[in-house]
Amino acid sequence: MEKYKNLDLQFIGGEWVKGSSSKExxxxxxxxxxxxxxxxxxSQNDVDAAHEAAKKAAKSWGKELPQKRAEIIQKAVQILKQRKDEVVEWLIKEAGSTRVKAEVEVQITLGIMNESASFPTRMxxxxxxxxxxxxxxRAYRKPLGVIGIISPWNFPLNxxxxxxxxxxxxxxxIVLKPASQTPVTGALLAAKIFEEAGLPKGVFNVVVGRGSEIGDYFVKHPISKLISFTGSTPVGRNIGKLAGETVKRVSLELGGNNVFVVLDDANIDNAVNAALFGKFMHQGQICMSTNRFLVDEKVADEFVEKFVKKAKDLKSGDPSEEGTVIGPLIDHDQVERITKDFNESVKQGAIIRTGGxxxxxxxxxxxxDNVKDNMPIADKEIFGPVAPVIRFSSEEEALEIANSKDYGLSGAVFTKNTERGVAFAKKIETGMIHINDQTVNDEPNAPFxxxxxxxxxxxxxxxxxxEFTRLQWITVQHEPRDYAPFA
Incomplete structure (x- = not known):
C-alpha cells in the first residue's frame, strides 16, 4: 500500500490545494x-472557501441515508487499521509520541470511530x-449543518x-483547523482516510494556518453553527467570547489541574502503579494527566518512596526507540515554562525526590515532595512529567485542596473502601473521577x-x-381548534 502524499497542502472542497497565505x-x-x-x-480567503464548500456539501450529506453514513465510517475504520503503522510513525515523529502512546492513541481513535458508526441510527x-x-x-432531530473543529497537538489524531x-x-x-505543531496527525491523515473511504467532496475540509492569522476569523465565521475546541482554558475562554458574538454553540474541552487522592487506607502499591501511568503517559501532556498528588500524611512516606523508586526506572529519550516511555515535550518553550515553575517551587520549599x-x-x-497548594508547580496546569506531592492530614483538608482551583476535568481517589471513595469523589467539583484508577480515562460511550x-x-x-444536532418542534393540528373568543 502506497503511503499518503501531499501532506503539506490544504484540503478544501475535496481538492488538495496550496494555501494562499504569505506565511508558512x-x-x-x-x-x-x-x-x-x-x-x-x-488565509482568510481559504477559510471562506472551506466553509462555503462545507455549507454546500452539508445540504445533501444531511439527507443521506443513515446506512450510507455508517458505511463510510466503517470503511474509514478499516483503512486506519490497514495504515496503522504509517499513522504510528507520524505520531512519533510529529507529536513526540512514544511507540506505546502512539499505539494507544490509534486504538482509542478506532473506538470512537466504531461508536460513531452507530450514531446515524441513534438520532x-x-x-x-x-x-x-x-x-x-413532534420533535425532529437534525444536523447542525457545518461544524468548526479546532484540535490540539497532544493527542492530535484522537x-x-x-x-x-x-x-x-x-x-x-466540517471545517477542521489543527494545531500548527501537528497538522498531519491532527487533520491531514484523517482527511486522507475519509477521502479514501469515499466521503463526498466538501463534507470534510482542512485549513492549516497560524492562529494569529486565521484563528479568530475561523471561530466567528458566520457559516459554522458550532465550534468544537480542545485546548487550553485561556484560549477556550476567548473562543467562547468570540462565538457568543455570533450566537453559535460551543463545545469546549479545556485544561485541568487534576487531583490524585490517596486516602489512609489505600493499597499503596496499586496507587503507585496507577500514579506512574496517570502522570507520565505522554510526558504528562494530557488534559487528564494527574497534576497534584494529594496523599494522606499517614501513608505519604511509603507512597513517595515507592513512587520515586519506580519513576527512576522509566526510560526517557528518543520516542522511536523500543522501551522509551518518556519522550520529548512538544517544543522547548514548554520545557522552559515548566522548569521555571519547578525551580520557583523548590525555592519555596518543595523537595526534589528524583529528576528535574x-x-x-x-x-x-x-x-x-513537600509541595504546598499555592506553589507554581501545583497552582498551574503542568502539562509535563513533574509530579507534585501534597500531604494532607484529614479528608476535609484534602477536599478543600482538591476544589481550590478553577478547573474540574478529571480526578482519582484510592481507598480500599469503595463507598468511602465514592462519597469523597462526589464532593469533588469535576466532570470525571475514578475510584482506584488513575485520571487518564476515556471510553467512547461514557460522558467526557x-x-x-x-x-x-x-x-x-x-x-x-x-451537542452536534438540533431539535425542531413541529405540531400537527388534526382537528379544528377552538380559538374563542377570537373566532
Missing amino acids: VENHNPYNNSVINKTIGA HGFIFDSLTPGKES LSMRSIAPAIATGNA KSEGNVLEPTIL GGEKGSGIGRFNGDFILE
Whole structure:
C-alpha cells in the first residue's frame, strides 16, 4: 500500500490545494527539531472557501441515508487499521509520541470511530402528548449543518477524530483547523482516510494556518453553527467570547489541574502503579494527566518512596526507540515554562525526590515532595512529567485542596473502601473521577467533559449527539381548534 502524499497542502472542497497565505507553517520533529515539512498557510480567503464548500456539501450529506453514513465510517475504520503503522510513525515523529502512546492513541481513535458508526441510527426524535385537543406534538432531530473543529497537538489524531467522526455520522459537514505543531496527525491523515473511504467532496475540509492569522476569523465565521475546541482554558475562554458574538454553540474541552487522592487506607502499591501511568503517559501532556498528588500524611512516606523508586526506572529519550516511555515535550518553550515553575517551587520549599533535569526537549520524570497548594508547580496546569506531592492530614483538608482551583476535568481517589471513595469523589467539583484508577480515562460511550474552567459540554455516546444536532418542534393540528373568543 502506497503511503499518503501531499501532506503539506490544504484540503478544501475535496481538492488538495496550496494555501494562499504569505506565511508558512513549519512542521518540526519535537525530539530532534528537524523539519518534517512546510505548508503554505491558509488565509482568510481559504477559510471562506472551506466553509462555503462545507455549507454546500452539508445540504445533501444531511439527507443521506443513515446506512450510507455508517458505511463510510466503517470503511474509514478499516483503512486506519490497514495504515496503522504509517499513522504510528507520524505520531512519533510529529507529536513526540512514544511507540506505546502512539499505539494507544490509534486504538482509542478506532473506538470512537466504531461508536460513531452507530450514531446515524441513534438520532431519535420525539412524539409528545399535546395540551391542545386534536393536536400532535413532534420533535425532529437534525444536523447542525457545518461544524468548526479546532484540535490540539497532544493527542492530535484522537482529539480530532472524536469530533470528526460524530459530526460526519450525524449528517454535518466540517471545517477542521489543527494545531500548527501537528497538522498531519491532527487533520491531514484523517482527511486522507475519509477521502479514501469515499466521503463526498466538501463534507470534510482542512485549513492549516497560524492562529494569529486565521484563528479568530475561523471561530466567528458566520457559516459554522458550532465550534468544537480542545485546548487550553485561556484560549477556550476567548473562543467562547468570540462565538457568543455570533450566537453559535460551543463545545469546549479545556485544561485541568487534576487531583490524585490517596486516602489512609489505600493499597499503596496499586496507587503507585496507577500514579506512574496517570502522570507520565505522554510526558504528562494530557488534559487528564494527574497534576497534584494529594496523599494522606499517614501513608505519604511509603507512597513517595515507592513512587520515586519506580519513576527512576522509566526510560526517557528518543520516542522511536523500543522501551522509551518518556519522550520529548512538544517544543522547548514548554520545557522552559515548566522548569521555571519547578525551580520557583523548590525555592519555596518543595523537595526534589528524583529528576528535574532536561536534555533538549526531554524532561526526565520528576517528583517533588513537600509541595504546598499555592506553589507554581501545583497552582498551574503542568502539562509535563513533574509530579507534585501534597500531604494532607484529614479528608476535609484534602477536599478543600482538591476544589481550590478553577478547573474540574478529571480526578482519582484510592481507598480500599469503595463507598468511602465514592462519597469523597462526589464532593469533588469535576466532570470525571475514578475510584482506584488513575485520571487518564476515556471510553467512547461514557460522558467526557469538565466543570468550571475545564469546559462546557460532553463528548462520546449519546452525549455528543446532543451537542452536534438540533431539535425542531413541529405540531400537527388534526382537528379544528377552538380559538374563542377570537373566532
